Amino acid sequence: xxxxxxxxxxxxxxxxxxxxxxxxxxxxxxxxxxxxxxxxxxxxxxxxxxxxxxxxxxxxxxxxxxxxxxxxxxxxxxxxxxxxxxxxxxxxxxxxxxxxxxxxxxxxxxxxxxxxxxxxxxxxxxxxxxxxxxxxxxxxxxxxxxxxxxxxxxxxxxxxxxxxxxxxxxxxxxxxxxxxxxxxxxxxxxxxxxxxxxxxxxxxxxxxxxxxxxxxxxxxxxxxxxxxxxxxxxxxxxxxxxxxxxxxxxxxxxxxxxxxxxxxxxxxxxxxxxxxxxxxxxxxxxxxxxxxxxxxxxxxxxxxxxxxxx
RNA sequence: GGCGACAUAGCCAAGUGGUAAGGCAGGGGUCUGCAAAACCCCGAUUCCCCGGUUCAAAUCCGGGUGUCGCCU
Numbered sequence: 038x039x040x041x042x043x044x045x046x047x048x049x050x051x052x053x054x055x056x057x058x059x060x061x062x063x064x065x066x067x068x069x070x071x072x073x074x075x076x077x078x079x080x081x082x083x084x085x086x087x088x089x090x091x092x093x094x095x096x097x098x099x100x101x102x103x104x105x106x107x108x109x110x111x112x113x114x115x116x117x118x119x120x121x122x123x124x125x126x127x128x129x130x131x132x133x134x135x136x137x138x139x140x141x142x143x144x145x146x147x148x149x150x151x152x153x154x155x156x157x158x159x160x161x162x163x164x165x166x167x168x169x170x171x172x173x174x175x176x177x178x179x180x181x182x183x184x185x186x187x188x189x190x191x192x193x194x195x196x197x198x199x200x201x202x203x204x205x206x207x208x209x210x211x212x213x214x215x216x217x218x219x220x221x222x223x224x225x226x227x228x229x230x231x232x233x234x235x236x237x238x239x240x241x242x243x244x245x246x247x248x249x250x251x252x253x254x255x256x257x258x259x260x261x262x263x264x265x266x267x268x269x270x271x272x273x274x275x276x277x278x279x280x281x282x283x284x285x286x287x288x289x290x291x292x293x294x295x296x297x298x299x300x301x302x303x304x305x306x307x308x309x310x311x312x313x314x315x316x317x318x319x320x321x322x323x324x325x326x327x328x329x330x331x332x333x334x335x336x337x338x339x340x341x342x343x344x345x346x347x
Numbered sequence: 348g349g350c351g352a353c354a355u356a357g358c359c360a361a362g363u364g365g366u367a368a369g370g371c372a373g374g375g376g377u378c379u380g381c382a383a384a385a386c387c388c389c390g391a392u393u394c395c396c397c398g399g400u401u402c403a404a405a406u407c408c409g410g411g412u413g414u415c416g417c418c419u
Contacts (some may be wrong), residue, residue, distance in 0.1 A: 110380040
């Protein structure tokens with residue numbers, strides 16, 4: 038039995054949060070965040086995490102569920118978020134997934150199983166092996182047990198080559214076989230995906246730039262200082278988030294805050310571009326294109342229209 | 348006004364006689380346990396303009412133009 042869920046996604050700074058909360062309120066649903074960084078507590082300004090006011094009294098799930106020093110990943114997300122979604126469905130309400138982390142959203146919908154337990158020792162071992170042997174040699178070794186993956190991966194793609202070895206050595210099954218099997222399974226949820234974007238890329242970029250300025254005047258630098266003072270290491274995943282890693286350098290005096298702000302804007306634009314690349318290959322997304330600036334009423338109108346048709 | 352240096356892609360920049368490095372930005376793409384991450388692909392028929400020397404010029408010569416510096 039698959040439940041009907043709604044997804045509001047799109048690149049950063051397109052107004053997903055506002056549309057998601059309003060839509061959920063309108064249809065009596067609940068929001069489940071799908072944002073890899075809003076997962077973390079203490080990171081509010083820089084992740085544009087919805088404030089209590091912005092949540093409009095609608096229940097929001099999957100926000101601030103981990104500390105910045107904790108390890109978190111897709112598999113944990115799928116595990117936690119699917120519980121939220123199932124619970125909402127059991128209460129006869131509609132889950133509204135809101136966020137820009139494509140991998141999290143797709144994995145949640147498909148109900149991906151990341152069954153094999155992670156073994157940090159094994160991974161470290163394979164990473165050392167990669168560093169010593171080099172990418173090309175590792176691909177040759179990989180081809181011996183998983184030619185399919187070896188062909189697809191680039192020698193420089195250390196992360197995925199290491200993972201291919203890790204899965205095989207840990208489970209005895211190749212990652213390509215595992216992926217093929219999960220792909221063949223029916224999706225766990227029946228989702229209507231709505232993606233927000235702008236007709237003109239420049240409008241998106243302008244929006245991003247002004248939002249970064251807004252974050253700075255809202256005290257992003259203070260937020261970063263506070264997190265560092267709480268003892269969070271700069272090399273955690275959370276502190277590698279855009280806005281945080283750049284400000285850490287400015288706080289350390291490696292460059293000026295002005296330079297940091299410019300870099301944050303640039304990195305955010307590049308991030309938005311990658312998000313669009315992810316979404317464009319998905320034939321199941323319904324797009325809403327804004328002109329110049331997000332239009333909440335129009336977005337609500339169009340998305341409720343999609344819900345009636347689909 | 349005089350002297351000197353420099354002019355190469357949107358930006359930075361290598362190349363000083365043999366057929367235009369590289370970096371950044373930008374664009375496109377990949378993505379199944381760190382995903383706001385990681386990885387891949389793409390750019391100058393031409394080097395400020397005009398003429399000359401040469402088999403061959405971004406490279407040498409002459410003249411323009413522009414920018415910067417120094418001097419009156």
